[in-house]
Amino acid sequence: MKLSEEFKSALIEDAFLFLQSKLYGISGEVKMLDAIHRDISDLGDEWNKILASTPASLKITIDSYFIHQTPKVSYTGIKKTCIEFGDVLYLYTETDNKNNKRETALLMQAKVYENKKVDTHQLKLYTDWPTFWFHTQSIHKSGFNVVSIPQPHPGGRYLLLADSGKNSDFASTVTPRNGLKANIHDNYLERELVGLLQFSNGRELLGDDWETAIKSIEKYVKVNGKTFKGTLRGQPLLYVLNNGTAPNPNPNSNPDNPKGFWFVHIQADVPFPG
Template identity: 75%
Template sequence: MRLSEEIRHALKEKTFYFLQNKLNGMRGEVNMLDNIHRDISDLGNDWNKILASIPTAPNVSMDSYFIHQTPKVSYTGIQKTSIEFGDVLYLYTETDNKNYKKETALLMQAKLYEDKKVDKDQLILYTDWPTFWFHTQNIHTSRFDVVSTPQPHPGGRYLLLDDSTKNQDFASTVTPTYGLRANKLDNYLESELVGLLEFFNGRELLGDWGTAIKAVEDYVKINGKTFKNTLRGQPLLYALNNGSGSGSGSTPSSNDPKGFWLVHIQVTVPFPD
């Protein structure tokens, strides 16, 4: 989607204030992720209003899924039996009027912003992308070779959440590098999300990367659960041009301490012939 500088700035600003409102004063990684997830439709309402100001505004849908301790992956040489594939996955889809589809994904491992090294096995996955497979059953049986040399690919990044006063932006991101400590940053979550809309961020769903991400998407949809009385799968925003808007709902749930959060963004853009 092509965004003007004005629209791009407005989307980033609304996202920043949404994160500030939901994360300021929160303690703990899981609580911070949960607080974003349960009110994600608030951000959708703001985005909806901004995108509606575009004369040829596209149809937009975004769904958020928060799943308990899954999926997990393994790879040759790993020290543990398995590790989380990530904590947050954003999947963006754009389809033109000739039904040509282009998709990109941003997978992030969440950590609290502090001066300590991150998990070595997780970091190897995100820096080297060795041949990996899903340890969690019923996702996919293949082994995946995701080429990322000479540097870690932009589809896999770290999300740093600050529950102190060190980082006034609350949610920042960083490129995985050897010996990484969770006190560095080179981008912000609001910029990462808005960048997906223009394919500036994330990695396009091609080859083994695309197959793995789509397998996770299918698995998450089929195995939707709830978290602290909030639906694990709920819409952020959708169907911009036909009067629909953001929505949410909740059902009873156990207080599971961990989860995998997937946000699926879909856009249909009426490109000229």
């Protein structure tokens, strides 16, 4: 999707303000993730005001899914039984008027912003991408060989969360690398989210093992209807049909809304350039 600098800046600002307001005064990784997920439709309301007035006709849906400690994976050479595949997954799907799809995914492992090294087993997955497989075989029984070029590839990153009242870098992101500590960053979550719309962030799905793994998770979370502290794991973020169309007044009525972990699915019907 092509976004003007005006629209891009507005989307980033709205996401920044949303994240700041939800993380203010909260401590703890799971509580922070839950706070963002629980009211994610608030961000959708603001984004709708911007995207509904874009020059091109759009069909955009964004769903938010949150999970803790599942699904898990194992990989060749790991010294633990299994680890989290990630805490957050964002999938952007763009469909043209001929129903051709282009997709990119961003998988993120969340940590509290602090001067501590991250788990080495998790870090190895995100830096080296050895052959891995889902610990729950019902998700997918085969192993995955994700080509990590460049290494590490931009589809797997770390999300660093902090109390926005104490830390101006409250929702920052960082490229995984050996010896990583959770107190540095090279990007911000609000920019990563908007970057997905332009395919400048995440890793594109190109019919390889990365796509198979991501699609396996997508399928898995769609049939998982669990709640977390009374909040549905699957939360609608945004629903826009075209220019000027108001948000769906009852997005929960959509039977296709998937269930699972914090998984943001953005879908737009726009023609590809050229």
